Amino acid sequence: MRSTGTLRTNFFGVSLIALALLLPGAVRAQSSGNGLTNLIDSIFSKNATPPQAATGQGATGQDGAPPPWSGEDGASGHPLMTAAAIREAAGNFQNCVAGMWPDAARRNISRENFERFTAGLQPDLRIMDLLDSQPEFTKAIWDYLDILVSDARLAKGREILAKYKPQFDATEKAYGVDRYIIASIWGIESNYSTQVGDRSVVQSTATLACIGRRQAYFKDEFLSALEILNRGDLRPEQLRGSWAGAFGPTQFMPTAFKRYAVDGDGDGRRDVVDDPSDLIASTANNLKKDGWQTGARWGYEVVLPQNFNFMLADRAKAMPLSQWEHLGLKRANGQPFPQPAEKAYLLAPAGAEGPGFLMLQNFRVIMKYNPAEAYALAIGHFADRLRGGPPFVQPWPRQERVLSRAERLELQQLLAQRGFYKGTPDGQFGGQTREALRGFQASIGAPADGFATSEVLDRLRGR
Incomplete structure (x- = not known):
């Protein structure tokens, strides 16, 4: 299920392109299979980054068709993404496909x-623009969650759980994976099969x-x-995404289908794509093989104490819940941790001003499905709401605005000038930018939470 996308690591916001399309499916391909699971790693700051781009259609023309390729060089600067290289490769497309026989x-x-399956195949060059897009604007994590964990989507999710109760019952018994997590993935990946994408998977992957x-x-x-078509699991008209x-309501990549798909109804x-038994069982099998722990939670919303050391908010710094409690962290609902020995890491997606979360093993499993913490948080929270849980207790800092790409680039440049940032400024925030920002925040006596705000940018500007 990990899909591939155009979106680059952006520590501070959710791409408006991905948001407008609500397409979690494309980022997973970027990160699966080839050791790229850190591509969208650590995407949080005052504002957070996206899930993937499942349908990836972009704007459409007046006739409703996707726009043609721009004919421009890709933003990545990769030699194979120049306009000339794309045209040359497109001219050799038929030979390339035939050469894979x-x-x-x-x-x-x-x-x-x-x-039969490659007859008349033509490249879809519009994909080159999508592969290399660099969204100028981003959306805050709280806005992202508002869109994905909506009342309408929750209502539809409860209908799905009731309609396919026998299939969910059988799957839970066979795989030990929480039905609410499966229903959450189904809802967030494709809005319950209403946004699955309409491009030919064969054409897209051949391109x-x-x-x-x-x-x-x-x-x-x-x-x-x-292989999927040759075996007869799906028909060509079904293999669209x-x-x-x-493809499909929970967005399998073809290689992930091979690893995880099962025949749920024999x-x-x-x-x-169209068989709920197979869909539910295959999604559960994916999670189980990735290490899902039956009966365990994904994590807890927690309240952080004053003057907390945000250097501990790191995925690599997992500790028992009892140790976190010793450091002053408490569950937001006031209840005790039921399994104090469980290990968790701290995620603070809005820095010192927003809620914190202690993430358990099952959260890491969700991130194997899609390596974006924003996505995994949405999945976990959506599942809790489906089972009747409340919204998050603590407020988000909704007064904060997201930095534009130009501002993100400027922030990196200013951090570099002060000796905090050692990388090449590119406007894309990852772990190196977070560490540099923490260093600057500590130097001015601010909470070193590693999250960018317009206020921090102004301090770097000397204002």
């Missing part, structure tokens, strides 16, 4: 089916396998998509 044959794909900077990764996805190749096919 020996690899397809080694996967037991018949020559007849290879020819990316032959053109652009991710060819090696997408060659495997393309050949895996052909995001520009990145994620009909001989693994149909994660």
Whole structure:
């Protein structure tokens, strides 16, 4: 299920492009399979970063069709993303596809089916713009959660849980995975099958396998998509999804389908698109194989004490809940931790001004599904709400605004001038920027929470 996307690590905000499309499916492909699970790592600050981009359609023209390729160089600066390189690769597209036949044959794909499923295939060059987009504006984590964990989506989720109760019952018994988490993924990935994407997965993955900077990764996805069709699990008309190749209500990538898809109802096919039994069971199998702990929570909302050392808010610094309690952290609802020996790490997605969260093993499992903490937090919270839990107790600092890309670039440049930032300023915030910002905050006596605000930027400007 990890999908691939255009979105770069942005520690401080949720891309408005991803938000407008509500497409969690595309970032997972960026990060799965090829050791890229840190691509969207640590995406929080005063404001947080996105989930993925599942349908990835972007703006449309007056006729409703996706716009054509811009014809411009990609923003990444990669040599394979120049306009000239894209045109050259597009001109060789047919030869590239035909050249993958020996690899397809080694996967037991018949020559007849290879020819059938690739006949008339043309590249979708609009994907090149989506692969390399750099959104100028971002959206705050609280706005992101407001959109994804909405009353309407919760109501639909409860309908889904009731409608498919037998399937959820069977899946919980077989896999030990919480039905509310599965229903949450279904709701956030595709708004309960209403936003699954409409691009041909074969066309999208073939395009990316032959053109652009991710060819090696997408060659495997393309050949895996052909395997799915060759085996007969899905029909070509069912294999439609995001520009990145994620498909179905819970957004499987073709390689993830191969690893995790199961036949939930015993009909001989693994149909994660139109068969609820297969969809629910396959999603559960994914989580189970990634280490889901039956009966355990994903985490707890916590209240942080005054003058807390935010250097402890680090995924690598997991401690028993009892130790966190000793440091002054309390559950926001005032209840005790039921398993004090469980280890957790602290996430503070809005810094010193917002709620904190102690994240357990199951939160890490959700992040294997999609390596974005904003996404995993939305999934966990949505699941809690589906089972009847309340909203978060503590308020978000909604008065804060998100920095523009130009401001993020300026912040990095100013941190570099002061000797805090050693990287190359690019307007994209990751762990290195967070550490640099913490150093500056500590130097001026501010809480070293590593989250950017306009106030911090003004201090760097000397105002």
